[in-house]
Amino acid sequence: MTPPDYEYLRKLLKDHSGLDLSADKQYLIESRLLPLSRKCGLAGISELVQKMKGGAPAIVAQVVEAMTTNETFFFRDKVPFDHFRDSIMPEVLKARAARKSIRIWCAAGSTGQEPYSLAMSLKEMSAALAGWRIEIIATDLSQEVLEKSKAGIYSQFEVQRGLPIQMLVKYFKQNGELWQINADIRAMVQHRQLNLLHDFSQLGMFDVIFCRNVLIYFDQDTKINIFGRLAKSMEADGFLVLGAAETVVGLTDVFKPFPDKRGLYRPNAARAATAAMPKIAAMAGR
């Protein structure tokens, strides 16, 4: 890919989705856009860029979609789901014992593997959750991806990435070469289209937010802005889970790392307290 083509794509993606590719993401573009080029009957990425320069909104939309859709597997990276089962849920069960409700947000729900992995994890601990109200909200930028998530239908390849075979047997029904996750698991997940660049306060407050492998594409300021708004959408004793290659460190202090659990963060109580003080002072002065 030529440097001018790369720059063109970088700017296009930044303008259309906030996606901020650093100077070294050629491989990512190639792995996502070569298949798209072929699908459009074009020889390669140069031809794709030429086509877009000539004005092809349908192709632009597909390029944005291809670049912002995350590769995703069931129980991706495994560790975050161990944290969910072993660290997050035991604390949430204690902290919400009176209210008996849990709200979880998958902020880059993609084709459903992540929200359904959480749903299956919760199903596995259903004895402890009897009588609890559980909400899992999956959001994504792409409506197409959300439709796939809603359907919960996966190829043989997809169900073999990260999903233990016992879970396939327990929670899926086979239909030829395809596998559909059971209706009771699907019913645990609600879907909403959402661009993280826009206001999401209408989603309400969450106990747990999974926001993995999406902020990685945004620039610093956008990340800081999103972290700030995520903190406002989270209960003071909630949990934030980021992707393995993501961190808040050096960007913001609204969240702090959870000791010894990589990828796990909590709202920074000290900061929340100082932030709240001027408000109280203002009220007192009124």
Next chain:
Amino acid sequence: MKTCLVVDDSGVVRKIARRILEEMGFEITEAEDGEKALEVCKRAMPDAVLLDWNMPVMDGYEFLGHLRRLPGGDAPKVVFCTTENGMDHISRALHAGANEYIMKPFDKDIVADKFKEVGLIEVTEPTPV
């Protein structure tokens, strides 16, 4: 070095599996049917068995039954790798003591995921950037 016995009547599949597993650091032995695989296990139990279902002489399912009754035969992690992709076959395999199940066609990522799942290889994480 961990050892893996690759059992498949297709030389091509054994070769592909060998290449994938050697890259993951396994020492490989091969067998072309269940009976030969059983002989290998009687000499020395491997850490892992990648097991086809349909083979001449003795199929993978029958092999698994014999293996699990051998002294020390409960130790190897057995991962089926077969074109039998029906729920009924998967359930039977798990019931007979299989640890994981790969539906062909497979690739390196699937083998790696399944071997991670049963603890044969470690889960590695990318470092924060």
